[in-house]
Amino acid sequence: xETILNLNNIHKSFGEKRIHxxxxxxxxxxESLGLLGGSGTGKSVLLRSIIGLEKIDSGKILFHDKxxxxxxxxxxxxxLRLKISYSFQSGAxxxxxxxxxxxxxxxxxxxxxxxxxxQVKVAxxxxxxxxxGIENLMPSDLSGGMQKRVGMARAMILxxxxxxxxxxxxxxxxxxxxxxVSLMLKLKERGQSSILVTHDIPAAxxxxxxxxxxxxxxxxxxxxxxxxxxxxxxxxxxxxxxxxKEAHHAS
Amino acid sequence: MSQPGTxxxxxxxxxxxxxRFYDVGMMVYFFATxxxxxxxxxxxxxxxxxxxxxxxxxxxxxxxxxxLTMGLVMTLNFGYGLAKFGGVLYVPAVVSLxxxxxxxxIFTSLLVAGRIGSGMAAEIGSMNVxxxxxxxxxxxxNPVRVLVVPRFWSAVISLPLLTSLSCFLGIxxxxxxxxxxxxxPPGFYINKVLDxxxxxxxxxxxxxxxxxxxxxxxxxxxxGLATVGGTRGVGESTTxxxxxxxxxxxxxxxxxxxxxxxxxxx
Ligand SMILES: Nc1ncnc2c1ncn2[C@@H]1O[C@H](COP(=O)(O)OP(=O)(O)OP(=O)(O)O)[C@@H](O)[C@H]1O
Ligand SMILES: [Mg+2]
Numbered sequence: 001x002e003t004i005l006n007l008n009n010i011h012k013s014f015g016e017k018r019i020h021x022x023x024x025x026x027x028x029x030x031e032s033l034g035l036l037g038g039s040g041t042g043k044s045v046l047l048r049s050i051i052g053l054e055k056i057d058s059g060k061i062l063f064h065d066k067x068x069x070x071x072x073x074x075x076x077x078x079x080l081r082l083k084i085s086y087s088f089q090s091g092a093x094x095x096x097x098x099x100x101x102x103x104x105x106x107x108x109x110x111x112x113x114x115x116x117x118x119q120v121k122v123a124x125x126x127x128x129x130x131x132x133g134i135e136n137l138m139p140s141d142l143s144g145g146m147q148k149r150v151g152m153a154r155a156m157i158l159x160x161x162x163x164x165x166x167x168x169x170x171x172x173x174x175x176x177x178x179x180x181v182s183l184m185l186k187l188k189e190r191g192q193s194s195i196l197v198t199h200d201i202p203a204a205x206x207x208x209x210x211x212x213x214x215x216x217x218x219x220x221x222x223x224x225x226x227x228x229x230x231x232x233x234x235x236x237x238x239x240x241x242x243x244x245k246e247a248h249h250a251s
Numbered sequence: 252m253s254q255p256g257t258x259x260x261x262x263x264x265x266x267x268x269x270x271r272f273y274d275v276g277m278m279v280y281f282f283a284t285x286x287x288x289x290x291x292x293x294x295x296x297x298x299x300x301x302x303x304x305x306x307x308x309x310x311x312x313x314x315x316x317x318x319l320t321m322g323l324v325m326t327l328n329f330g331y332g333l334a335k336f337g338g339v340l341y342v343p344a345v346v347s348l349x350x351x352x353x354x355x356x357i358f359t360s361l362l363v364a365g366r367i368g369s370g371m372a373a374e375i376g377s378m379n380v381x382x383x384x385x386x387x388x389x390x391x392x393n394p395v396r397v398l399v400v401p402r403f404w405s406a407v408i409s410l411p412l413l414t415s416l417s418c419f420l421g422i423x424x425x426x427x428x429x430x431x432x433x434x435x436p437p438g439f440y441i442n443k444v445l446d447x448x449x450x451x452x453x454x455x456x457x458x459x460x461x462x463x464x465x466x467x468x469x470x471x472x473x474x475g476l477a478t479v480g481g482t483r484g485v486g487e488s489t490t491x492x493x494x495x496x497x498x499x500x501x502x503x504x505x506x507x508x509x510x511x512x513x514x515x516x517x
Contacts (some may be wrong), residue, residue, distance in 0.1 A: 053385055078391035086389045092382040106390050109293075156391070 001028040004193060005050070005084075007163060010059035012045060019045055021217040023059070029160065030187055031236075033195045034225075036205035037214030038242065043197040044089060046214075047164045051084050052077055082110060085160040089167045091151035093139040099126075100135035103154050110158060125153045128186070130179055143174035149183070156187065163187070163194045169203050181207060199243050205229065213239060281473045282465075288396045298401035306367045306402070307409030310415070314361050317362050318417030321354055322346065322424025328434055339433050343443035346425040351448050355418035356456045357504055360410060360463035363497045368471040371402055372492040375475025378484040384476065394476065403468040410464030411457040418456065454509045462507065463500045470496040 005027040012020040019042035027033055037043050048054040050061055052068055061068040063080065071080045093102050103122045107113055113121070126132050131147040137239065139147055148168060156163055165184065169177045180202050188194070188207070198204050204211060204225075210226040213221040221228065221236055228236070312437050375398055378384050387394045422444055429435040471492045477487045 048385075051389055053388060074393055078393075080391055081391040086384060088382055088389075090382055092386040094378075094383055094386070095381075109390065109392050 001026050001031070003027070004064055005024065006060075006062040006065075006227065007046075007050075008060040008062065009220075010046070010049065010061065011057045012042070012049065012054065013057060018217060020056075022215070023174065023219055024065070025212055025222055027193060027195060030183075030191045030193055031210065031246065032193070032208045034208035034211045035197045035214065036199070036211060036239070038202070038239070039199075039246070041214045042217070043214060044166055047086060047166055047195065047197060050164060051081050051086050053086075062152055069101060082106075082158055083160055084162045084164065085155040085158070086164045087148075087152045087155040087166060087168060089170070091139075091144075093145035093147055093151055093154070095139045097139075098135065099137050099139070099142070099150055102150060103157060105154065106158050121157065125157055129153050129183055145172045145179075148172070148178065149176075156192075161193060163192060165196045165198075166193060167198055168196070169198060171198045179244055199246055201240060201243055215239065268397070278469050278473050282382060282469055284395055285399055285469070288393065288400050291402070293396060295397060295401055298397070299404055301400045302405035303409055306370075306405050309413065310363050310366055310405060310409065310413055313362050314359055314413045316418045316436060317358050318355065318420030319424045321350065321417070322421030323359060323428055325349070325354070325421070326425040327430040327432065330428065332346070334433070339435070340443075342429060342433070342435075343425065343440045344447040347422050347444040347448050348452060349422045350418050350425075351452045351456050351458075353504075353508070355421060356414050356460040356463065357500070359414045359417045360460055360467070360500050361497055364463075364467045364500060365493050366387065367406065368467040368492045368496045369489040371468065371471030372475045372478070372488045375399075375472055375483055376478030376488045379476060379478045380481050380484060399468075399472040402472055406464035406468040407461050408464075410458075410460040410467075414456060414460035418453075451511075451515050453468060455507075456513075459504065459507050462503065466499050466503060467496045470499060 007023055007025050010020050010023040012018075023046065025033070027117050035043055035046070045054055049056050049200065050063075050068065052071055056069065063084065068080065069189075088181045088248070093099075094105070097105070100122055103125060107118045107121060111118075122135065123132070124220045126134065129152065131146060131149060134142070134146070134150075152165070152168060168180050168184070172180065177200070184194070184196070184207055196204060196207060205228075208225060210222065210224055212219050215221075215235065221231070221233070223231075231237070323455055326342060326346050329345050330339060333341055333345075375384070378398070384394050384398070385396055426437050426440045429440050430437055474488045474492050474495075478484045480487075
């Protein structure tokens with residue numbers, strides 16, 4: 001299988017605070033990786049590093065054998081970010097724009113489509129996320145779950161090669177979790193490669209091909225879903241129990 | 252560290268001073284980035300129009316108030332002051348010259364700094380703490396182009412226009428006071444004003460206020476983009492921007508006035 005993303009010996013710290021010390025993993029084409037880890041272990045920081053929103057201290061992030069840290073000028077960085085898109089933990093919708101303009105933003109910026117074509121495309125994506133007809137609502141009119149899905153729609157509208165999902169199911173009720181997971185599965189069937197950061201282990205087991213666990217600033221476990229569920233490593237069992245408790249508290 | 256006194260007292264102050272210089276250096280660099288982004292594609296023209304509407308047109312009401320008030324109050328004070336020495340005839344010259352050169356640019360800019368500088372810091376700052384600025388980057392666009400360049404140019408364009416408005420209204424207010432308090436005919440007043448205020452007096456006021464507009468936008472946007480720490484951070488940023496840009500305007504005013512005096516001699 002072709003490797004499209006390769007993280008090699010990543011080190012990152014904020015001042016004295018060390019976040020990553022030697023993180024390694026690969027993402028293959030069409031694969032869905034689940035990245036798990038306790039709160040504050042640096043999962044979001046890792047995703048942000050992949051698209052160059054954070055600068056790593058040392059190590060290499062390779063996208064198609066090209067070093068992401070080398071994408072420093074505006075044009076190249078912009079190209080990289082069209083190929084790898086990041087669905088924010090909070091949704092991060094532009095609150096001065098309505099839903100249509102939010103989702104259409106990448107289209108207006110990076111394509112030459114006409115206004116009508118953009119309208120059609122946005123309507124299609126809204127149908128895909130099961131939120132038809134909300135084009136004219138403002139983000140503040142939406143529930144948290146809807147904001148997240150609109151954020152995901154904005155992240156996938158340009159058909160990126162890789163989508164980085166940052167906790168897409170956190171804080172949602174079961175019906176919304178089902179919506180989001182089935183949306184991700186739909187995209188996966190089309191061959192979408194992705195990395196899913198989550199505390200929701202059942203969702204990760206349903207969606208992912210491989211599971212990675214961040215413990216003590218490193219990838220402690222890297223294996224298939226079966227290897228993960230059948231593991232009798234006490235650290236992993238402890239971790240899974242902790243996550244289940246956290247999920248329970250969150251809901 | 253074991254030495255009590257000296258070090259402990261001096262170090263924080265030295266550090267604060269270094270931080271100040273660091274801030275100034277960063278803002279100069281930020282200014283260079285804005286200029287670079289202005290003269291390369293993409294340039295968001297519609298966003299510039301929107302900002303001129305919001306910042307420029309939105310500031311007209313306070314500009315009217317400040318302009319009229321300045322004219323009325325200055326004319327009253329100069330008028331009665333100079334009347335003691337029989338110098339009422341000089342009132343139009345004094346009022347219009349000080350308005351065109353100093354009072355209109357400074358007071359308009361200070362008030363507008365309070366309005367739009369804090370607005371920029373609050374708007375961009377809250378976008379930053381809610382990751383909307385990161386979203387602009389993540390979607391392959393550049394926050395300096397999208398957010399900062401339109402605000403910068405709208406301030407640089409709007410402030411001279413607002414300043415001319417307040418200067419004009421100030422002179423008009425002066426005329427009203429001169430007629431009602433000192434019985435001076437408007438025709439005489441206008442002639443005196445036109446005789447005194449040269450085009451370069453007016454232009455120096457315009458250039459000044461354009462530079463003040465640039466200062467307001469640079470300070471406001473830079474701090475907005477550097478805002479961290481949630482809603483509290485946004486509050487701190489807005490206060491910081493109003494104080495800093497006001498001080499920067501006053502200090503810069505001295506140096507610009509000096510330079511203009513060197514150029515025009517009087
Ligand atoms: N810009 C920053 N400056 C300083 N510290 C930061 C910064 N960004 C993140 N951190 C710290 O890095 C650590 C990892 O943060 P991160 O957001 O990646 O955690 P996470 O694994 O995504 O947690 P969660 O599951 O709660 O989202 C945290 O301790 C956080 O305080
Ligand atoms: Mg996170």
